[in-house]
Amino acid sequence: MENEDTLFGHPKGLFILFFTEMWERFSYYGMRAILVLYLIAEVTSEHSGLGWTSGEALALYGWYTMLVYVASIPGGILADRVLGQKKAVMIGGLFLCLGHGTLAIDSQMAFMIGLMLIIIGVGLLKPNISTMVGGLYKEGDERRDKGFSIFYIGINIGAAAASIIVGLVAAKWGWHYGFGLAGIGMALGQVIFMSGQKHLIGVGDKPSSIADPNDVSIGQLFGNLFKAPLQMVITAVLMAGSVYVLVMESWGYGLLFMFLSLVTGMMLMIYQDIDKIEKDRYVVLLLSFILVIVFWGAFEQAGGLMNIYTEQKTNRMVFGMEFPAAIMQAFNPLYIILLGVPIAGFWYRWKLMGKEASSLFKMVIGLMIMGSGFLFMTAASLEYERVGESALIWLALAYLLHTIGELCASPVALSFITKIAPVKYASLMMGVYFASTGLG
Incomplete structure (x- = not known):
């Protein structure tokens, strides 16, 4: 610089x-x-x-x-x-x-x-x-x-x-x-x-000014798709289903399925184009994308379903004052500020003990911890059914586990992708990661 x-x-x-x-x-x-x-x-x-x-x-x-x-x-x-x-x-x-x-x-x-x-x-x-x-x-x-x-x-x-x-x-x-x-x-x-x-x-x-010579453009990938009959047929069938949904059911979901069909076609072409060692890693990478979709799909309920639950069914009275539901969104970033360093330190000490955890292990553990947070929301729902409102503590505990899960899974995800993605498809795989996050 x-x-x-x-x-x-x-x-x-x-x-x-x-x-x-x-x-x-x-x-x-x-x-x-x-x-x-x-x-x-x-x-x-x-x-x-x-x-x-x-x-x-x-x-x-x-x-x-x-x-x-x-x-x-x-x-x-x-x-x-x-x-x-x-x-x-x-x-x-x-x-x-x-x-x-x-x-x-x-x-x-x-x-x-x-x-x-x-x-x-x-x-x-x-x-x-x-x-x-x-x-x-x-x-x-x-x-x-x-x-x-x-x-x-x-x-x-x-x-x-x-x-x-x-x-x-x-x-x-x-x-x-x-x-x-x-x-x-x-x-x-x-x-x-x-x-x-x-x-x-x-x-x-x-x-x-000059693209990485190992990178493969999306245009090249689609060009290769038309040279592979089996992959082209699978993609065409998926696209036909997408068009049906687009016309008969919902244009929004139709476009989404169309996008997923094209991504599936690209994934098939990539699998055909890489060597055996890369194929094994590629399968693991695709499994990690499934974890990403599930994780962020559940995590993003904070701004959606959990936000509505807080507004409609949670007792937000604290010291005689009722706080707006939107304020409860602050739990997650505040927990991150408080717990980010301790959790990073935990994994570092784990490594010093000779028990270094793989990135995929951390992602799975993060998903399990985050999912456990919804047990507190289950308790909140049961309390609501019993007394007509649920205590704020359930929400605070749910966000706590969601945050711990995020701190375990999120920091290692990008690093994991760059480590195991096929070299010439690295940029495309990063794009698929962001798309997976959004699909969740």
Whole structure:
């Protein structure tokens, strides 16, 4: 990196990216905390919402969450091939500011447009600002891991603050004030990023002029598909089923199944193209994608089903005051800040004892612990059926286990993929990972 100015032993650019991402996550998690609550709020209530059913609200939340993750794939490709990470982050931040600003308008059409703008913005900003953090350090720099840890703390500070502050504002003054406050947070992040450019010289300025010769493009992969009759027939049958669902049942699920059919075709082609050793690893990789789908599908209930349960069935009285349901979204980031270092230390001590756990083992353990959290929600439901409301402690305990599971599984997932993915399909496998996260 050209600029070697440091602060607390790290490049000053790290702290520009720290605060940019902190405010971006403030905007994202602030909006996430109140999204389904706004959708299900009665049109005639004091702070009117859209009056949707819980099922409709959860369906929109699911599609929105999936598209946010999947948008990271084209966002990363655009940055790598056309824009460079820095411009991608700038443009993504602009889309986010526009999106959150649009959500502040009291109109259902504005609401939908705002969500689409946010999806585009997150897709451009999220994967590329993380890449820029890595670009601050030279290869082999021992500070890199600690730099990412500092960056991760910023994410969770933003998420925790958003759930509390935006939740309170939305409950006190109305949903659109909450959305607007989330937008102000994103605007602050954009200002910080733009004003800190002198500390980011040489980081993410230009796209990669030459692609890795080992990488295989999606176009090449589809070209190979048409040369393999069996794989082509399987893909065609799946596509035909997708078209049927698209026409006869639901356009949304039809498009989803069509996407999955194409991914299946690509996965089959990759399996045919790799050697025996890589085939064994590839099967393990595909199993890990199933774990990813299950894990994040359950984990993301925090912003959906668990959020609605908190609003409708949980006693939120603490010291004589009733707290808004959205505030309970702060449990997860606060637990991460408190438990991140101890859990990392546990695995490190485990390694020193000669019992180093594999990445897949950590992912499975994380999934089991996270799933155990729903046992507390079962207890909460039983209490609700018995007395008409459930205690807040059940929710706190459920989020605790969800967070411990996340801290076991999430940090190792990306590293695991880069270790065992076939070399020439590494970039594509990373994209499939993000898509799997979104599908969950």
